[in-house]
Amino acid sequence: MFQPGEEGHDGAKRMIEEGVLEAAGARPVAAYGMHVVSSVLPQGLFASRPGPLMAAADTFKVTVKGRGGHGSTPHLSLDPIQAACEMVTSLQTMVTRTFNVFDPVVVTVGRFQAGSADNVIPDEAHFEATLRTFSKENRALAKRRLVEVVEGIAAAYGLGVEPSFAMGYPVTVNDRTEAEFAGATADELFGPGRYAVSPNPIMGSEDFSYVLENVPGAFVFLGACPPDRDPVTAPPTTTPPRRALRRRGAAGRRRAVRLAGGLQAGAGGGERIRGDHMRAWVVERPGPITSGPLRLIEREAPVPGPGEVLVKVEACAVCRTDLHLAEGDLEPRRPRTTPGHQVVGRIEGTGRRVGVAWLRSTCGRCRYCRRGMENLCPASTYTGWDADGGYAEYLVAREDYVYPLPGDRPAEWLAPLLCAGIIGYRALARCDLPQEGRLGIYGFGSSAHLTAQAAIARGATLHVVTRSEQARRLALELGAASADAHRPPEPLDAAILFAPVGTLVPPALEALDRGGTLAVAGIHLTDVPALDYDRHLFQERTLRSVTANTRADGHAYLELALSHPPRVSAVAYPFEEADRALSDLAADRVNGAAVLVLT
Structure with a gap:
């Protein structure tokens, strides 16, 4: 990869989006990158490690908004500098008290701007920090905690604050097999002892991480410190990046590493990149x-x-x-x-x-x-x-x-078909409902109200049992013969349990006629009480589970639903209110299907 834009312009990601990994006609089976460093490593020494090698790097920007005034009367102003300074120190305390030292997080404030005169309190103060992490979990948690700290301090001072993030490069993670191969090849080509396993990852970042998210591979450092300089104190340099992609076979692999060994690779900065x-x-x-x-x-x-x-x-x-x-x-x-x-x-x-x-x-x-x-x-x-x-x-x-x-x-009409409809369709098949048979449905939510319509269309007599009065009204509107809070009015040929309540299994089995089948349509069910063989299972009553669906189920149901559209009782929620939608579902306040709509 003769890549532009490595230093802060997302070059590797853009090349991937433009098809570099497919450019040779076959997707690479491995990828290698190398970074030439004029400091840290002695000349001619290769170094890398399996697993995380370089950190994810994001930029955290904060604007603290107060009310300016004269330095002689600070009590008449809202000083943003004092609060911003406390934020800077508190961020360091937050890191040490939140994160395990063995999964390190670094927050460094490198820029602080406020005011233009020694005797004037400004309206605003600004600072920027770099956030370095090695795990997705810590990256997400650190972003949340950074915002919580600055918002809390601003609130304590009665100030406004505007925090924002510029997402940078992700963690650079080497594949163990490819890192070991790169080290062995360096020793083979240049002599024993020319490769060292780095004991720890480093906090620099690198956009080759995007390649390693798509292709197994390794990123390697090559020391280029002049012999007369101490690697510890030698200044770093930046050179253009090169990348090597392996296509197939050991020969291709060896050529790729040898090619990489003869190329200088880009420096590891990759700072201040805002990704998608x-x-x-x-x-x-x-x-x-x-x-x-x-x-x-x-x-x-x-x-x-x-x-x-x-x-x-x-x-x-x-x-x-x-x-x-x-x-x-x-x-x-x-x-x-x-x-x-x-x-x-x-x-x-x-x-x-x-x-x-x-x-x-x-x-x-x-x-x-x-x-x-x-x-x-x-x-x-x-x-x-x-x-x-x-x-x-x-x-x-x-x-x-x-x-x-x-x-x-409409998207809100289609969405419930994709699980509620498909799973209900499979449950209907699993309960062995005979032609024009008597079907019981326990629980009447998103899946049940779609399944009911499919059963009625086949000529079934439908009885619904649900504790929700609103759901019982909907069932009757859709054509159910009865809707009760406790039991069906006649023996059933088949039944489907949609409510995830194990205590409903015995009465649902007892309500079956001879040879009837109860299908439990859910991934989770609370504990089922002990069954009485004579009351619940004898006379060839059958208890079945429903486990997910096949793609054939999905295609069959969607073809049916699009040719004979069901009435979808959908309650739309803004995307930002997903937590409220789940709360309403838990409290049986959703009559039909809740749907999150993105605008």
Whole structure:
């Protein structure tokens, strides 16, 4: 890569966006970068390490707003300098009292401006700091704490404050195998002892990090200190960057490293770069919804990898699974996950409208995938659980797992179809409802109200059991034969339990006629009480679970819904009120489906 703009202008990222990783006709299987340093390392010594090598670097800017005045009467002014100085010192205290020293964070204020005369208190004071971190978790937490500190101090002084961030380069992380290979090749080509494993990462930043986010590889330092200078005190230099990409095979790998060994690489600055960023809700600390587990943050926009697409979100329906994740009923699989898996949006670059649903990927090779049961794949991953979901302005999805959507339908109508509709469709198949049979539905929210319409369209007699009076009215409006808070009025041929309440399983089984089936349509269910074999299971009553869905289920249901559109009872919430939407869902205040709408 003969790359421009390495020093603060995002050159590597822009080259990636313009297709450098596909330019040779085959995507690289490894990438190497090298940085020539005239200080720190002796001449001719290579150094690197597996794992984190260089830090993420962001810029934090603060404007403190007060009321100016004369220096002789400070009590008549609101002095921004005093508050800004306290902010600078408090930021250092915050770092030492918030972060583990073994996952270091550095905040350095390098610029401070205020006033123009010695006897005049100015209206404003400004300072800028660099934030250096080695983990995504600390990067996000540090950004939040920095803002909290300056806002708290400003409030204590009765001043205004405007904090902002300029997102910089991410952490440079070396692949262990490629870092070891680079070190072994340096020793092989230049003699034993010419490569050293760096004991610690460094706080500099480097835009080659964007390459390493897409391709396994390694970034290496090469010492170029003159023999008559002490590397510790020698001044640094900056030289243009070069990059080497390996395509295939050991020969290509060796040529790439030898090429890199003969090139000078760019210096590691990469300062003050504002990268793409977006707003996203994250599960900060799982717990009861009343404790506020969701937090709206600003984070880097995701970058699609091979076979993935970047989707700009138009709307995302709210699912009870999101509530389970926020409250900790579903154990988070990654820190600070962005929920949401009923996403309507458009693919960046093409504008094609697609839906992103719960099932994110499967292995395609296991016996379940080969039998058409990919929903049971042990390696399956899920949107909004294993990967960040649609409570954000952008998300990344596997291109072969998104659903094409029409451009003429409202996003808030389409979004609930992508989980509520699809899962309900599979649950309807799993409960073995006979033609013109009697179906019971327990719980009547987003998925249930769509499933009810599909069942009625097939000629079913529908009985709904739900504690919500509002939901019972909706069920009757949609054509249910009955809607009761306790039990159906007649024996059922089939039933679906949508409410995640295990104590409902025994009465739902007892309400089944001989040979009836109860399907539990949820990823989480509270404990089920002991069953009585004669009352609950005898006479060939069947209890089944519903686990996710296959892509075939999704395509089949969407084809049905688009050709015979259901009534979607959608309650729209502004994107900024996702926490309120989940609170309303938890309290049964949503009549139908809650949908987050981005404007």
